[in-house]
Amino acid sequence: xxxxxxxxxxxxxxxxxxxxxxxxxxxxxxxxxxxxxxxxxxxxxxxxxxxxxxxxxxxxxxxxxxxxxxxxxxxxxxxxxxxxxxxxxxxxxxxxxxxxxxxxxxxxxxxxxxxx
Amino acid sequence: xxxxxxxxxxxxxxxxxxxxxxxxxxxxxxxxxxxxxxxxxxxxxxxxxxxxxxxxxxxxxxxxxxxxxxxxxxxxxxxxxxxxxxxxxxxxxxxxxxxxxxxxxxxxxxxxxxx
Numbered sequence: 206x207x208x209x210x211x212x213x214x215x216x217x218x219x220x221x222x223x224x225x226x227x228x229x230x231x232x233x234x235x236x237x238x239x240x241x242x243x244x245x246x247x248x249x250x251x252x253x254x255x256x257x258x259x260x261x262x263x264x265x266x267x268x269x270x271x272x273x274x275x276x277x278x279x280x281x282x283x284x285x286x287x288x289x290x291x292x293x294x295x296x297x298x299x300x301x302x303x304x305x306x307x308x309x310x311x312x313x314x315x316x317x318x319x320x321x
Numbered sequence: 322x323x324x325x326x327x328x329x330x331x332x333x334x335x336x337x338x339x340x341x342x343x344x345x346x347x348x349x350x351x352x353x354x355x356x357x358x359x360x361x362x363x364x365x366x367x368x369x370x371x372x373x374x375x376x377x378x379x380x381x382x383x384x385x386x387x388x389x390x391x392x393x394x395x396x397x398x399x400x401x402x403x404x405x406x407x408x409x410x411x412x413x414x415x416x417x418x419x420x421x422x423x424x425x426x427x428x429x430x431x432x433x434x435x436x
């Protein structure tokens with residue numbers, strides 16, 4: 206089954222304790238992205254990757270890191286989480302069309318992160 | 322920068338009736354996509370319908386249809402014969418057709434279905 210898998214689904218942590226949210230896709234997609242969802246703000250892009258070893262900042266990258274060492278995985282790293290990073294996080298992937306064709310974005314199940 | 326605006330934070334509709342959710346967007350580009358996503362309580366993001374900007378014909382998917390007004394930069398979603406399972410948060414989203422395939426989302430409209 207084609208899917209994007211995020212782990213964990215729920216996480217409660219304390220301020221300053223490094224954490225990683227994993228994201229894996231089994232569709233051989235080039236493009237992967239992280240979003241955060243906050244009430245009244247919708248979803249906003251944190252980071253994206255257009256292929257292995259190619260990553261770039263989205264709209265709200267402060268306090269986050271990513272890496273793309275393998276095509277299937279795109280972990281989101283919070284090196285020193287703060288309460289303002291409490292949010293619902295989504296990973297998404299798509300087969301990059303590079304403007305030549307539409308490619309649907311597939312979303313993970315979401316990770317609810319609480320930083321206390 | 323592109324922006325997407327959903328001016329209705331909440332809407333409600335009687336079961337079997339029709340409801341329209343509003344969305345406006347701002348962009349200087351001519352080639353892009355517009356989407357409506359549904360997010361039920363399970364939090365899963367589900368693609369409801371897609372519209373290519375170069376297509377004049379409004380997209381339809383069963384009970385879901387859009388009214389795409391490119392000049393007015395308006396993209397509303399009509400749900401016909403509303404069902405209890407349609408209750409969810411609905412997000413309007415924009416994506417340009419090149420480069421970063423970022424989805425720019427509106428703030429969402431929570432739809433309640435009244436039995």
